[in-house]
Amino acid sequence: MVITTIVLKILLIIILVIVILLHFSVTLYVSGGTDGEFVIKAKYLGITLYPRKKKAKKKKTRRKKEEVVEDEFDDDLTEELENSAMMQSVSEEKPEVTLEDEVIEDTAEETVSEETIPEETPPEDEPEEDKKPEKEEKKKKEKKEKKEKKEKKPKEDSDEGGKAKGKLEELKAKWDFIRPYIPHVWKYTKKLLKAIRIEQIKIAIDTGKEDAYESATFYGKLQAAVFNALHLLSLIFTVDVKEVNINCLFNVKKLDAKGETTIRLRPSTVIAIAFCLLWCCAKIFIPYKLKQRRERKAAEKAKKKKNTAASPEPA
Numbered sequence: 001m002v003i004t005t006i007v008l009k010i011l012l013i014i015i016l017v018i019v020i021l022l023h024f025s026v027t028l029y030v031s032g033g034t035d036g037e038f039v040i041k042a043k044y045l046g047i048t049l050y051p052r053k054k055k056a057k058k059k060k061t062r063r064k065k066e067e068v069v070e071d072e073f074d075d076d077l078t079e080e081l082e083n084s085a086m087m088q089s090v091s092e093e094k095p096e097v098t099l100e101d102e103v104i105e106d107t108a109e110e111t112v113s114e115e116t117i118p119e120e121t122p123p124e125d126e127p128e129e130d131k132k133p134e135k136e137e138k139k140k141k142e143k144k145e146k147k148e149k150k151e152k153k154p155k156e157d158s159d160e161g162g163k164a165k166g167k168l169e170e171l172k173a174k175w176d177f178i179r180p181y182i183p184h185v186w187k188y189t190k191k192l193l194k195a196i197r198i199e200q201i202k203i204a205i206d207t208g209k210e211d212a213y214e215s216a217t218f219y220g221k222l223q224a225a226v227f228n229a230l231h232l233l234s235l236i237f238t239v240d241v242k243e244v245n246i247n248c249l250f251n252v253k254k255l256d257a258k259g260e261t262t263i264r265l266r267p268s269t270v271i272a273i274a275f276c277l278l279w280c281c282a283k284i285f286i287p288y289k290l291k292q293r294r295e296r297k298a299a300e301k302a303k304k305k306k307n308t309a310a311s312p313e314p315a
Contacts, residue, residue: 021045022268025197031260177288184280188273195269198233199240199262206256208249219248 024045032038042050207222209215223246233239 019268022271023266025264025266028263028265029260030263031258033258034256035258180284181281184277184284188277188280192270192273193236194238195265195273197238197240197264199242199264201230201239201241201259201261202243203245203259204243204257205246206249206254207246208252208254210251210253212250215248215250219246222246 026042026044026049029041029043030039040050041048203226205222205226207215207219209218226244226246230239230241230244
């Protein structure tokens with residue numbers, strides 16, 4: 001009994017520690033601008049998850065390098081000596097070619113080229129009477145192929161119509177299966193998105209054009225676009241805006257923008273939402289599968305009854 005109580009206490013302590021650790025949020029720092037500098041940093045409990053530091057490569061000792069160089073030098077010397085010996089043996093084995101041998105070879109090639117090749121006689125033209133039945137056979141074949149194509153067309157159309165109906169029925173069945181899950185999925189996805197906190201948003205924009213009227217109109221449009229985008233973000237996520245500075249410049253063509261923010265998310269909330277979603281989906285999926293199983297068994301029983309009724313009784 002004492003051992004079991006100790007084990008249970010240890011398990012409870014481990015579970016408590018895991019729950020506390022999961023309650024701390026993962027922070028993601030994002031910053032960037034028109035300069036091209038884009039920075040992403042991810043941290044959890046003060047530990048940097050991204051970007052990780054590159055490990056320094058260990059330097060090899062000088063002694064190992066000197067040994068490797070000596071081995072390579074010895075190998076190169078042995079290879080060069082072997083290659084030189086092989087070249088000398090090959091040069092000794094080659095027979096000397098004289099001028100008389102070259103003249104004999106040239107004369108032999110000329111005699112072979114001068115030999116007459118028998119010309120192929122072209123085939124005689126076939127009489128026109130033999131060609132006529134061949135033309136008639138070709139025409140008959142073409143007519144038969146046209147008739148077969150015309151007969152095949154309605155059959156193919158009917159097959160395509162049947163396939164289209166089958167595909168529509170399959171899509172309807174899939175939609176009927178997915179439809180009950182949609183409201184639950186949408187509900188918990190909204191909760192998950194609201195659990196993501198976008199905090200300390202800082203935006204700094206400098207705009208300007210050579211014409212004063214154009215710069216003022218562009219400033220107004222840009223300001224409206226930025227605040228509308230922030231409003232949309234606040235509808236989807238939990239947003240906290242710290243600074244938004246949009247400066248209008250005149251007689252200068254310029255567009256510079258910088259921004260930074262921190263995104264926070266607790267792993268415990270993600271796990272809780274995922275568990276609730278799975279529970280709701282299981283409540284729909286399990287009864288649906290049980291219903292299908294009952295229908296299948298009922299159909300099998302009906303088939304057995306029909307087979308027994310159709311089979312003749314022994315005399």
